[in-house]
Amino acid sequence: MAIQANHSHTIEWVLAQLEHIAQFGQDKSGVTRLAFSKADHQARQYIIELMQDIGLVVHVDAIGNIIGRYEPEGIQAHVPAVVTGSHLDTVPAGGKYDGVLGVICGLAAVKRLKERSDIKHPLEVVVFSAEESSRFNFATMGSKAMAGLANISSWKRIVDQEGISFASELATLGLQIEHIGSAARANNSIKGFVELHIEQGRILEQGRVNIGIVDKVSSPTRLKITVTGMAGHSGGAPIEERQDALVSAAMIVLAVRNIAADYDYQGSVATVTILKTFPGAINVIPGQVEMWVDIRGTEHGSIIEILQEIKDAISTIADDNDTPVAIEVLASEKPMILDYTINKTIEDVCQKLKLTSLRLDSRSGHDAMNMAHIAPAGLIFIPCKEGVSHNGSEYVASEAIAAGLAVLTETIYQLAK
Amino acid sequence: MAIQANHSHTIEWVLAQLEHIAQFGQDKSGVTRLAFSKADHQARQYIIELMQDIGLVVHVDAIGNIIGRYEPEGIQAHVPAVVTGSHLDTVPAGGKYDGVLGVICGLAAVKRLKERSDIKHPLEVVVFSAEESSRFNFATMGSKAMAGLANISSWKRIVDQEGISFASELATLGLQIEHIGSAARANNSIKGFVELHIEQGRILEQGRVNIGIVDKVSSPTRLKITVTGMAGHSGGAPIEERQDALVSAAMIVLAVRNIAADYDYQGSVATVTILKTFPGAINVIPGQVEMWVDIRGTEHGSIIEILQEIKDAISTIADDNDTPVAIEVLASEKPMILDYTINKTIEDVCQKLKLTSLRLDSRSGHDAMNMAHIAPAGLIFIPCKEGVSHNGSEYVASEAIAAGLAVLTETIYQLAK
Structure with a gap:
């Protein structure tokens, strides 16, 4: 040798x-x-x-x-x-x-x-x-x-x-x-x-x-998710009247985490890796949130299923909170x-x-x-x-x-x- | 006139x-x-x-x-x-x-x-x-x-x-x-x-x-909250082994929202207005999150109660997820x-x-x-x-x-x- x-x-x-x-x-x-x-x-x-x-x-x-x-x-x-x-x-x-x-x-x-x-x-x-x-x-x-x-x-x-x-x-x-x-x-x-x-x-x-x-x-599947709420004075609006984009985004983070945990045994994961609040001022209710999701897996079928479950969860959250959500698929490789x-x-x-x-x-x-x-x-x-x-x-x-x-x-x- | x-x-x-x-x-x-x-x-x-x-x-x-x-x-x-x-x-x-x-x-x-x-x-x-x-x-x-x-x-x-x-x-x-x-x-x-x-x-x-x-x-009471998790490859670590700072942060956003809704009738509100993920890369599990909370109210007593409830909720979330959380009070005016x-x-x-x-x-x-x-x-x-x-x-x-x-x-x- x-x-x-x-x-x-x-x-x-x-x-x-x-x-x-x-x-x-x-x-x-x-x-x-x-x-x-x-x-x-x-x-x-x-x-x-x-x-x-x-x-x-x-x-x-x-x-x-x-x-x-x-x-x-x-x-x-x-x-x-x-x-x-x-x-x-x-x-x-x-x-x-x-x-x-x-x-x-x-x-x-x-x-x-x-x-x-x-x-x-x-x-x-x-x-x-x-x-x-x-x-x-x-x-x-x-x-x-x-x-x-x-x-x-x-x-x-x-x-x-x-x-x-x-x-x-x-x-x-x-x-x-x-x-x-x-x-x-x-x-x-x-x-x-x-x-x-x-x-x-x-x-x-x-x-x-x-x-x-x-x-x-x-290979990664990547999503960019944009949640649109309504910016406003963080002292002014009562909670029930708000369309707080960050509240919806937080629900999406936890939904992604729970869906990922369900598929973990198949070797697939999904993670919200970046989240940004807009306008990003201490005294303004977040009017918009941008977030990026990284989905990985070696079974293409399970990635498709994770993607569908994430979309379904987002749709429900968007409707419930009156905060429209746009999903852009940045990458989707086999x-x-x-x-x-x-x-x-x-x-x-x-x-x-x-x-x-x-x-x-x-x-x-x-x-x-x-x-x-x-x-x-x-x-x-x-x-x-x-x-x-x-x-x-x-x-x-x-x-x-x-x-x-x-x-x-x-x-x-x-x-x- | x-x-x-x-x-x-x-x-x-x-x-x-x-x-x-x-x-x-x-x-x-x-x-x-x-x-x-x-x-x-x-x-x-x-x-x-x-x-x-x-x-x-x-x-x-x-x-x-x-x-x-x-x-x-x-x-x-x-x-x-x-x-x-x-x-x-x-x-x-x-x-x-x-x-x-x-x-x-x-x-x-x-x-x-x-x-x-x-x-x-x-x-x-x-x-x-x-x-x-x-x-x-x-x-x-x-x-x-x-x-x-x-x-x-x-x-x-x-x-x-x-x-x-x-x-x-x-x-x-x-x-x-x-x-x-x-x-x-x-x-x-x-x-x-x-x-x-x-x-x-x-x-x-x-x-x-x-x-x-x-x-x-x-007058506003302002908090800066820092959640410390563990950065890692977003394809690598199984969900259960992670200390994802954003997952804890999302729980805190929803906790603040729910506490605020409880105190709304007293004229007090609390809002997470800014949230930042670190390192902020599409392929890295968030290792740290910084977030800012704006608490408002005209009853000083209710502000104190909101603050305490937020601290209690954060403490539980930090322990459950093994993600230490630091709270800094930036302002607290009567x-x-x-x-x-x-x-x-x-x-x-x-x-x-x-x-x-x-x-x-x-x-x-x-x-x-x-x-x-x-x-x-x-x-x-x-x-x-x-x-x-x-x-x-x-x-x-x-x-x-x-x-x-x-x-x-x-x-x-x-x-x-």
Whole structure:
């Protein structure tokens, strides 16, 4: 097992890189490195230089995906590549591992595999742009574009909470939104895609399992709900005469929570993640509330049912309180099944490396689910402490990282040899 | 009744001024003229010029209150003044009448009374600074300062939602927060204070009464509530394992609403007016919620009871959901009883002018409640359409304005002759 030689040295390198990248956007509450923010630009620039140091040829595609490529000597350029990667952007006050782990371990794996003489395919590490939906309300944009799934006419309308457009942020990278289509990769250009990511749940930790092998990835369904009441003086109007948009919104929050609890056993959840009151003054009854709902599940049927139940509950609340409610479906994607053969390869690698593994579904979306549209794709999970993620206290033990790196490296090797 | 001569001409002037001032900060949703904003500065400058046109001597005090003064010939400067006035600042997307009405009608009254030879007291029209709490979360700041009720050490810490300090906004007027104390007026400098304001409720309209005479003014009790949960991936954590701060916050919104409904018959209300979710990303379970509660009532006892019930409800919700809740009391003022003699004068004036009147309590706070600390103070209400206020659709019929103006003018005359 050549893979594990000089292993501790590589792990030290990975841990040091994770700490270094965490500095871009870190404050006391966590790492805030929203897509295309200043911190994200800094991290991206750092990775480009790191890729060059490792000896990769770096290319930035039409949506800003960073592709670091190694071509073994004597291998022709048209030979399909074995690709790994993940993302550098984070949620607000997020953790040090979500996304970054897959990028750094991908680089560590390629760094190692470059030393081997029996690699017969180009190797690529990709940093996918805008994986998190925190800034633009759209998720996994970079991998969607690479898989030819970009919806350019809709993406042209995207603005963040400050009103800054996605198109103008792309432009700061010298990229034009009209050209995003050219980020799409041909089906036969990739032999296989493997992503390493933290689980963001507690299944592996609770089962004391080293490695999760993802069968199915949930894709989010996202709603924007607007409740319209009647603004008024918060000292003036008697309670019974009011149309308080926040009272209706509170009922919707609890309805969503109760519906989600009913479907939890099917692996589906729904969450009201953002709520804003308007006009937002201490002495005015809320006249309008905007709220965003994130629905996840790996069973498409249960998502449809949750959506219908939420709509029914909202309709009743709107009528009872005389506060009309508008529902806009921002995203509605089907769960994605990952590749059987790659999963089998990962499973065999775990066995070979004497690591325990189990098959599971992912309730969070990942770039691998888009890459699965154009290549056989696999997703490797390692446990994170107490399942906590999207939080500054996200933590992954170095033993878990070592296991994940070993499995990723050997899986890429099996695909590329 | 000399007062009503040339009456229709004066009403036209008042209506034209109200429309003119509404332009400062108007957009399609209403008038947004937050305290010390650009629109507020424009309106203030306009009023200063209007006062000068009318022949008033204008003085801006240490908190930016604008005082337009008329001294009848031969009257000594130390003779106590009869003072009227209200405010120019608005809530976000507010109306054209709240506050402005009392300023413009005050000017129209003084304009008229200047023509009379039997005025024996100086007359003053005051524009009070920062009456609305929308920007700085503190209400009636200008009249508090004039009444010697400013809390300078606390006001030094005030910042708006953009982080701009109250002190720095004062500085743009060339005023220093340390000197606010000098805005306080001596007890014997004011013979009486009368304010004209819209009711912001439906009692007058429903009773088809021309004039409301306010016995008691409610003062707000304000809470800031912070719910702390645990941020996490909105696809990751099962519902039962979550500490979703927004779910607890929604329960608190409904608890406040239900408690308020119980006390409504006592004339007290409580409203959650602002709610903010953190980190505020579509894919993160809310880890923290901040919410602001406005409690109003003219019975101090019922406010205390509401406060206790809200605290009890919050305590239960915090424990049940494992989401600690912190409560900060931002303001807690006692209701203020207005002057018996001035109210009797207003009542007699109404009778004389053949206008119907009734005594009522005000659930909204007004500058008159602070002025009552240093002078006999009265507050005259006129009906507004459907009681709607703090809303762009706020509307007052010109007949109601004419009645209010007539009562204000004659009341000032009775006090000043």
